[in-house]
Amino acid sequence: MDLVASHCGISKRTLYGYFPSKTSLFKEMIDTHRTAIIALPGNYDHLPLEEALMEICRFNQTEEEFARQNAILRVFFMETPATEELDEMITEHGGVNTHTLLTDWITDQVEKGRIETDDVSAAAKILIDMMIAVRVAMPLTCPGVPESFSNDLKYRKTLMKVIARGLSPR
Numbered sequence: 001m002d003l004v005a006s007h008c009g010i011s012k013r014t015l016y017g018y019f020p021s022k023t024s025l026f027k028e029m030i031d032t033h034r035t036a037i038i039a040l041p042g043n044y045d046h047l048p049l050e051e052a053l054m055e056i057c058r059f060n061q062t063e064e065e066f067a068r069q070n071a072i073l074r075v076f077f078m079e080t081p082a083t084e085e086l087d088e089m090i091t092e093h094g095g096v097n098t099h100t101l102l103t104d105w106i107t108d109q110v111e112k113g114r115i116e117t118d119d120v121s122a123a124a125k126i127l128i129d130m131m132i133a134v135r136v137a138m139p140l141t142c143p144g145v146p147e148s149f150s151n152d153l154k155y156r157k158t159l160m161k162v163i164a165r166g167l168s169p170r
Contacts, residue, residue, distance in 0.1 A: 026086050040101040050164035057131050059156035070135045099124050116169040
């Protein structure tokens, strides 16, 4: 709460006037930022699968927007293990909601013949894991990373190409 108040340029007491607890602040952050991280529901049928996934996963954001949202996700992942209530909240409002939205979208795409998968629920979980990993994993400057991934956006586009080709009907 100290960090949030500091970044907002307000006192901690003022922050508690808006959010009586860390839990209420986190719930609002989860609800607000879920749509900034995954753009569903929505209609992406007019886009090729690769572009649709880029849009849904919000991977087309500017580096600044992407970095800001990654910072918020890192706060969630650092704070939730310390508080069982926060962990339950992020699971229910973030993970479960996101999984449901992705499952519904993938199911629709399977019915339209745009995606092929034997397990829609698992495909949704894999996409969620990938979205989170890209946002909170180590930077791309680690040894062994191809030179072609000189920036995060190029990496995200390559990742979506690999995912889309793996989901495309043969």
